[in-house]
Amino acid sequence: MDGGPGRLNASLQRRLALALVLCIGVVALVAGAFSFAAAYDEARELQDDVLLQVALLVDRQRLDPVPAAPDAHFKAHDDGTRVIVQRLGAVDPAGRHVDDGGVLPIPPTLADGLHTLELGGESFRVLVRTTAAGTRIAVAQESDLRDELAQGSALRTLLPFLVLVPVLLLLVARLVHTMFGPITALAQQVDARAEHDLQPMATHGLPAEVRPFVGAINRLLARVAQAMAVQQRFVADAAHELRSPLAALSLQAERLAQADMSAGARERLAALRQGIERGRRLVDQLLALARAQSAQATQAAAPVSVQRAFRQVLEGLMPLAEARAIDIGVEGAQDVQLRVAERDLHTLLRNLVDNAIRHTPEGGRVDLGVRTTAGAVVLSVRDTGPGIAPEERERVFDPFYRVPGSGPIGSGLGLSIVRAVAERIGASVRLDYSDAAQCTGLAVEVSLAHGDGP
Amino acid sequence: MRVLLVEDDPMIGEAMHAALKDAAYAADWVRDGRTALDALVGQHYDLVLLDLGLPGKDGLEVLGAIRARADPVPLLIVTARDGLDDRLRGLDGGADDYLLKPFEMAELLARMRAVLRRKGGQAAPLLGNGVLALDPATREATVSGGPAVRLSQREFALLRALLLRPGAILSRSELEDRLYGWGEEVESNAVEFLIHALRRKLGADAIRNVRGVGWMVARGG
Numbered sequence: 001m002d003g004g005p006g007r008l009n010a011s012l013q014r015r016l017a018l019a020l021v022l023c024i025g026v027v028a029l030v031a032g033a034f035s036f037a038a039a040y041d042e043a044r045e046l047q048d049d050v051l052l053q054v055a056l057l058v059d060r061q062r063l064d065p066v067p068a069a070p071d072a073h074f075k076a077h078d079d080g081t082r083v084i085v086q087r088l089g090a091v092d093p094a095g096r097h098v099d100d101g102g103v104l105p106i107p108p109t110l111a112d113g114l115h116t117l118e119l120g121g122e123s124f125r126v127l128v129r130t131t132a133a134g135t136r137i138a139v140a141q142e143s144d145l146r147d148e149l150a151q152g153s154a155l156r157t158l159l160p161f162l163v164l165v166p167v168l169l170l171l172v173a174r175l176v177h178t179m180f181g182p183i184t185a186l187a188q189q190v191d192a193r194a195e196h197d198l199q200p201m202a203t204h205g206l207p208a209e210v211r212p213f214v215g216a217i218n219r220l221l222a223r224v225a226q227a228m229a230v231q232q233r234f235v236a237d238a239a240h241e242l243r244s245p246l247a248a249l250s251l252q253a254e255r256l257a258q259a260d261m262s263a264g265a266r267e268r269l270a271a272l273r274q275g276i277e278r279g280r281r282l283v284d285q286l287l288a289l290a291r292a293q294s295a296q297a298t299q300a301a302a303p304v305s306v307q308r309a310f311r312q313v314l315e316g317l318m319p320l321a322e323a324r325a326i327d328i329g330v331e332g333a334q335d336v337q338l339r340v341a342e343r344d345l346h347t348l349l350r351n352l353v354d355n356a357i358r359h360t361p362e363g364g365r366v367d368l369g370v371r372t373t374a375g376a377v378v379l380s381v382r383d384t385g386p387g388i389a390p391e392e393r394e395r396v397f398d399p400f401y402r403v404p405g406s407g408p409i410g411s412g413l414g415l416s417i418v419r420a421v422a423e424r425i426g427a428s429v430r431l432d433y434s435d436a437a438q439c440t441g442l443a444v445e446v447s448l449a450h451g452d453g454p
Numbered sequence: 455m456r457v458l459l460v461e462d463d464p465m466i467g468e469a470m471h472a473a474l475k476d477a478a479y480a481a482d483w484v485r486d487g488r489t490a491l492d493a494l495v496g497q498h499y500d501l502v503l504l505d506l507g508l509p510g511k512d513g514l515e516v517l518g519a520i521r522a523r524a525d526p527v528p529l530l531i532v533t534a535r536d537g538l539d540d541r542l543r544g545l546d547g548g549a550d551d552y553l554l555k556p557f558e559m560a561e562l563l564a565r566m567r568a569v570l571r572r573k574g575g576q577a578a579p580l581l582g583n584g585v586l587a588l589d590p591a592t593r594e595a596t597v598s599g600g601p602a603v604r605l606s607q608r609e610f611a612l613l614r615a616l617l618l619r620p621g622a623i624l625s626r627s628e629l630e631d632r633l634y635g636w637g638e639e640v641e642s643n644a645v646e647f648l649i650h651a652l653r654r655k656l657g658a659d660a661i662r663n664v665r666g667v668g669w670m671v672a673r674g675g
Contacts, residue, residue, distance in 0.1 A: 244507075250558065287536065
């Protein structure tokens with residue numbers, strides 16, 4: 001159960017998230033690039049305009065571009081936006097750096113017009129103009145400004161996308177979880193199914209994309225159910241067909257017993273008849289198993305008394321118990337009414353008691369009992385036989401499985417029938433030692449929920 | 455006693471036929487339903503043993519045809535079909551008993567006797583389980599054909615209750631119901647006391663106790 005549906009979710013979630021992040025990333029990058037290019041163009045135009053306006057102003061007002069005196073205020077000002085106006089070819093007498101208020105070392109031969117120059121380690125946009133007075137002036141501003149503007153714009157475009165990514169990731173996780181909710185529920189429903197429950201799964205409430213999948217599973221379940229029904233019918237038919245030849249054999253052996261024969265022959269005949277009896281029991285058990293595994297349990301019309309069932313089972317098995325000198329009885333007089341088919345209860349108890357008698361050594365003891373616990377009725381059959389080791393307790397329910405060393409006492413089907421009947425009537429079967437201290441004896445407890453009370 | 459055996463399986467039919475003759479019945483053996491119906495027209499039979507899985511005409515159809523003629527002949531179904539439906543259809547269809555294959559001939563003969571007795575309307579003169587025998591007329595019990603033992607009225611009532619269905623376990627309250635009439639005061643330990651007395655007269659094994667359930671006499675000797 002752990003991780004099954006979880007893994008499916010996580011992987012789909014991861015894939016969806018990855019795809020979305022990639023898409024968003026690409027879109028953000030493209031948008032950022034466009035934004036950068038547009039802002040860059042705009043900023044350059046703006047800068048060029050500013051340079052042109054300043055040049056025009058200087059020209060019209062016949063201003064004399066003189067290097068400014070160094071002052072602290074000026075220095076503190078962001079010199080990235082400073083517009084420098086100077087005569088072309090001017091040299092700062094103090095040899096100051098441009099950042100300290102000095103002049104730019106612009107080559108005097110520069111032609112009129114706009115230029116981008118690398119001056120003193122920094123990039124400048126320079127406008128060279130010949131004024132009406134005939135002087136050539138240069139108007140310059142650092143070109144970093146435009147880059148900064150463009151980068152800022154691009155970043156502002158990218159930012160919302162970057163914020164969106166974690167939000168989207170959370171959203172995807174939430175969406176996947178919600179959308180796969182019905183599928184997870186379906187998986188749990190399938191996990192919780194009983195082994196023989198081949199009823200189709202409900203498709204309503206499922207997403208349309210999943211419905212065909214569930215439909216296919218339902219069709220498969222139907223085919224499996226059909227195959228199982230065919231197999232069970234075959235077992236039932238085969239067991240049935242075996243009855244007639246067994247009847248013939250048993251009748252012939254019975255007649256043979258009436259003929260005159262030596263003591264040795266009589267002994268062998270007795271062995272033969274025991275073999276026939278074993279065959280008969282096996283066929284009966286096969287039929288009982290096929291019946292218990294087929295069809296759903298029918299709700300009993302009337303409640304059945306457990307004590308009555310005990311008595312009927314004991315009446316049938318007393319000859320066997322007496323032949324093996326087994327002290328068999330019922331512990332406690334409490335009676336409980338159960339709403340199960342009488343035949344199912346009888347089959348279950350008969351197989352448990354038969355098993356107990358056969359596996360208990362001669363002179364042993366078998367106790368039947370019933371008690372009620374909170375919400376359940378517990379039927380118990382305890383014997384003083386060898387018991388079943390904990391590691392064998394699951395396997396003994398398999399058809400024809402025999403505990404190693406126990407010999408071919410029974411048909412090997414008794415507990416399989418018990419489990420099949422228990423599943424039909426919604427009961428659980430638990431095996432334990434009847435004598436926990438000595439680790440011997442078998443105690444079988446069958447718990448049925450919702451007894452009708454004592 | 456003339457018995458009609460309707461059985462298509464040659465091995466089973468042969469064995470049953472021979473066993474019936476051994477048991478001093480005059481037995482006719484037919485292998486299909488149509489012949490069986492014809493035989494019943496031409497001959498009087500005291501009992502019919504009918505298999506259900508017959509070729510041509512199914513056993514249940516044969517049963518229906520017999521009862522449709524208002525023929526009350528006692529009829530016992532002997533079949534491998536153990537479905538509850540088959541059993542009910544057989545018994546509802548007018549069969550007097552239903553025996554499942556494979557079976558022991560001794561059991562078939564016992565059931566035949568029971569059916570004949572019921573149909574004859576006579577109560578069995580003797581109650582018994584093969585070991586114990588009880589004569590209701592004289593209230594005398596015998597063990598394995600030994601000397602007759604005289605029983606008190608209560609002892610007799612208790613033993614008769616147990617011998618009516620050998621093998622059945624009767625609880626204390628069920629036995630008390632059969633010993634005491636309405637309004638009669640039930641003495642405590644009366645059942646134990648009577649059983650103790652019966653065991654002393656008939657042997658310790660005559661009546662068996664099933665711990666926590668009740669008492670019984672063994673079925674069949």
